[in-house]
Amino acid sequence: MSQSPVQEQPAKDPLAPNVEDLYLESYAFTTAAAIVGSVDRKIFVVLRDGRNVFGILRTFDQFANLVLQDTIERIYLDSEKKRFGETYRGVFMIRGENVVMMGELDIDREDDHLHEWQQIPFPEAEKELHSVQAQRIKDQKVKAKNLLAKGLIDDFSRSDLY
Template identity: 70%
Template sequence: MSQSPIAAQPSQSQPSQAKDPFSPNVEDLYLESYAFTTAAAIVGSVDRKVFVLLRDGRNLFGILRTFDQFANLVLQDVVERIYLNDEENSPTKFGETYRGVFMVRGENVVMLGELDIDKEDDHLENLKQISFEEAEKELKIVHEKTIKEEGIKGKKLLSKGLINDFVKSDLY
């Protein structure tokens, strides 16, 4: 038995229309309405300013240039910022430094979010800026205290037959 080939449908040409530079094209509307559940969810943030929180507690602000299926990121014009809290755990001081181009392994990303460039620095008006080196020293003390407290907590839980999932690299 022979099979007949499928006839190709003739393409229908549409009259060319002048494209409005301010109206989104169909592909953009489709991507924005599609609910991505993988690393592709960040496709809309490419070439936009983003905030990235890393597992080691670092806060990075920069322009997302590209990413891959593992959520490995390439950020440009990165600024690293350290927030220091008071006793009530609300930020009172910060230090920041320019880092340039930054590559981040996807497994180290805790959170990524797009920033509103008109409002991103508004909260800094209420905080005291200190040198980045001073902020790093203070943060190191805070991290050492956290590691010690989590170690004690882990031993208490273990004595009751429970485990604590704390890892020293998880300081966010």
């Protein structure tokens, strides 16, 4: 009986790029898989109801449902007075259909703009946001009525308040 020779595997250079990594970077994802590069990085998400959340993306699924860790919810109020409120939310799960926009943050510069803004208590910011949104809904109802009188329809949705 002959024994087959054992072939030695070449030593792997730890600094050499992994073939799979190169393949993933060059592949243009058009699905939820496009956010695979953002896992374990700090991101921001704008939600349909107008909220902004910031946290570390831990996982996602094919529907773009997201799980964020160390999440902070921030409400920006009128850009003239430059006020904001924020609160810690911890682990936060976001249903994909509620995501309007998301992106990675530069952790060295993410809070630079807040130096010009005044922080107010979160419950106060939340209350003001709800009153602004209620007024917007009222205004949209009037607009929809006027458009309907002219034979047109309005595509405003109460859940889209961003």
